[in-house]
Amino acid sequence: MSKAARAGYLRETSAMSEILVNMRYDGPERTIAERAYRLLREDIISGALAPGLKLKIEMLRTRYGLGAAPIREALARLSSDHLVKLEGQRGCEVVPMSVADARDIGNMRKLLEVEALRISIGNGDEEWENALAAAFHRLERLERTIDQGIDDLAEWETLNHQFHKALVAACDSAWLLRMRQLMFDQHERYRRLSRVKTVATRDISLEHRALFEAALDRDAEKAVTVMETHIGRTTDAVVHTFARHELAEEALRHKEA
Amino acid sequence: MSKAARAGYLRETSAMSEILVNMRYDGPERTIAERAYRLLREDIISGALAPGLKLKIEMLRTRYGLGAAPIREALARLSSDHLVKLEGQRGCEVVPMSVADARDIGNMRKLLEVEALRISIGNGDEEWENALAAAFHRLERLERTIDQGIDDLAEWETLNHQFHKALVAACDSAWLLRMRQLMFDQHERYRRLSRVKTVATRDISLEHRALFEAALDRDAEKAVTVMETHIGRTTDAVVHTFARHELAEEALRHKEA
DNA sequence: GTCAACAAAAATATCGATATTTTATTTCTC
DNA sequence: GAGAAATAAAATATCGATATTTTTGTTGAC
Structure with a gap:
């Protein structure tokens, strides 16, 4: 046996x-x-x-x-x-990473998530609002405890993930959600690599709140604008940190040679 | 050995x-x-x-x-x-197919292909124009020979594919192109299943020409409008044929039982 | 010393066999 | 006869071994 x-x-x-x-x-x-x-x-x-x-x-x-x-x-x-x-x-x-890829992924995520958000806000029912509120409050609670240990960072990623997912959950296009998820995950790899500490910045927390409120107000245009800024800033931070990261590696390679 | x-x-x-x-x-x-x-x-x-x-x-x-x-x-x-x-x-x-999925895929393809087209028209250089012209003429030549044998249909798919690819070839977002391709292929499965004979209709050929000309004129808005109609019509045809197809299968299942 | 040809080692891709799970069939009970 | 339990058959998922390719390392020629 x-x-x-x-x-x-x-x-x-x-x-x-x-x-x-x-x-x-x-x-x-x-x-x-x-x-x-x-x-x-x-x-x-x-x-x-x-x-x-x-x-x-x-x-x-x-x-x-x-x-x-x-x-x-x-x-x-x-x-x-x-x-x-x-x-x-x-x-x-x-798959290797690059600054160009980070930008591309950020833009793509923006395109898809904004579209999904628009639809979701149009379709969302009460149940959607409830789930969204729950996800938001879980995330906010964590973001208030500013001291981010290494564990908190992973947990923050999870809650952030779930909040964003809750926002678009009422979108009725399975394909749009699928692709949004794909880009979200790709984006996450960059966020993690560049250990964006700015992650728990007051700005981001405020953006989350703005997103939440615009969504509940069914103000799609407002929500879209905030989302675009939100993703854009994240991407900028990633690109910034990652560019330095790339430079550092370049330098290291030269030193070895 | x-x-x-x-x-x-x-x-x-x-x-x-x-x-x-x-x-x-x-x-x-x-x-x-x-x-x-x-x-x-x-x-x-x-x-x-x-x-x-x-x-x-x-x-x-x-x-x-x-x-x-x-x-x-x-x-x-x-x-x-x-x-x-x-x-x-x-x-x-x-993976099973359904009318809802056909619609979803059509919309998604529209979203992505239109975006890619906009960027491509903005970026395209002379080389892009040449390749596009070549692809267009190959497709047009075939479309002029109206009698569509079963072989021609497969060849038409290939040339149609290459024309659409040539249109967006100057788009510099690898991810956008990748996803567009994905949706194009998914869409193709529906086109093939419903054997859209309307495939070589004068309308479609005209739309291709309009796309081609708008692209060369760098008239992005015009091109986008045509593309939206073009994909929309294809999707409608697919949905229409497929809905009957589904009904037929339903009927068949009842007859068996 | 550098380069090519060759040999040795490492790693991959594939096959055939086995263990396990699912599905179909039979048998038994009521 | 209908339904549950037991059994047999079919199909999947996994393993271990083998064939093949790539990579590394060595030798010899120039």
């Missing part, structure tokens, strides 16, 4: 309960491949797997304690998400 | 030269998994693999004469492209 025979391919681990806590819940994971997908995805977005890093199967196998087949499947999926780049017979790597 | 030993995993087939002819060329295929990805993708978009169809590995293995591993990898990639739906421990299926 193999080790897995007792509890199936996907045996429970302590980490699994954490999914529920740190939720961006997406239904239970039924296969190891799904777990591999989630783990890799999180590590790429969080920056734990650095941009440009060569993803060798053996390395990932030991890192996650999973077999090669599920990891391969996860990498294939991530390549279509544009988080991993497959290179023919030459393995794969974490 | 195994069968593959003489020519490597990916041995040449007669079908391979066809890639170049029926081109949406994407670089040479270095692995069987890539070939599987392309084949499956084409068959899903063309409708050869029907929406909702359960994709059993064994069936695909014999259909394409490939091993299970590459097929599995292809399915994983297609799931992130939203052409295949993975269902936990229960295999996968071709």
Whole structure:
């Protein structure tokens, strides 16, 4: 009897309960491949797997304690998400990052999120308002405690994510929401990498409040304007920090040579 | 010595030269998994693999004469492209189609293609104009020969694809182009399924000409208006044909029961 | 010393076999 | 006969081994 025979391919681990806590819940994971997908995805977005890093199967196998087949499947999926780049017979790597890409992603996110917001505000019912208010207050509560530990930063990302999601939740276009989510995640990778400390700045908190109020007032134009500023500023901050980051790496490379 | 030993995993087939002819060329295929990805993708978009169809590995293995591993990898990639739906421990299926989805995709394609067009017209240089003119004339030549055989229809799709691509080619947002392409492909699946014969109608040909001329005149607003009508009409035709298609299937199901 | 040809090592892509889960079928009970 | 429980069949997900390609390292020629 193999080790897995007792509890199936996907045996429970302590980490699994954490999914529920740190939720961006997406239904239970039924296969190891799904777990591999989630783990890799999180590590790429969080920056734990650095941009440009060569993803060798053996390395990932030991890192996650999973077999090669599920990891391969996860990498294939991530390549279509544009988080991993497959290179023919030459393995794969974490998609590199660049200032130009940061700008592009920021603009794209703006385009999609603004459109979704407009529709959502038009469609939202009472239930939507309630969920939005809840998400806003959770986020605001955290933002009031200014001292941002490293844990708080991750939690802030989650709450921020949920607030933005709640804003557009009443949008009835599945495709628009799907693409918005894609760009939000791509954007998040940049936010995390550049460790935008400005994250909990009073400005951002105020923008969140303005967004919230405009949404409840059903003032779509106001909300759109605020959202555009909001995303624009985030992007600017990211680009700014990231440009320095790139310079620093450049310098480092020169020093090595 | 195994069968593959003489020519490597990916041995040449007669079908391979066809890639170049029926081109949406994407670089040479270095692995069987890539070939599987392309084949499956084409068959899903063309409708050869029907929406909702359960994709059993064994069936695909014999259909394409490939091993299970590459097929599995292809399915994983297609799931992130939203052409295949993975269902936990229960295999996968071709993503189903619906009238609502057709509308959603049409609107999304409109949003993205219009935005890309605006930027492209603003940026396009002489080289862009030349390529656009070439694409337009190839398409127009075909559209003049009204008698649309089944082969012509596939060729029309290719030329239409290339014309639209040429229009937005000068857009400098990689992400916008990527997403536009995604929606174009999704839209194509609906166009093909509903076999929109209206495809070569005088109207559409005229719209193409109007698009072409507005683009060369750098009249972005005009081009955008035409594009919106153009995509809107295509979507309407698709929705119309597809709605009947759905009704027919409904009726069929009742008759069976 | 540099470059090319060659050999050794590492890593990938693929296959075939196995364990597991789902689905279909049969058997039993009422 | 209908429905539940048990069983058999089919299909999936995963593993371990193998073939192949890429990369690295070495040797020899100039």
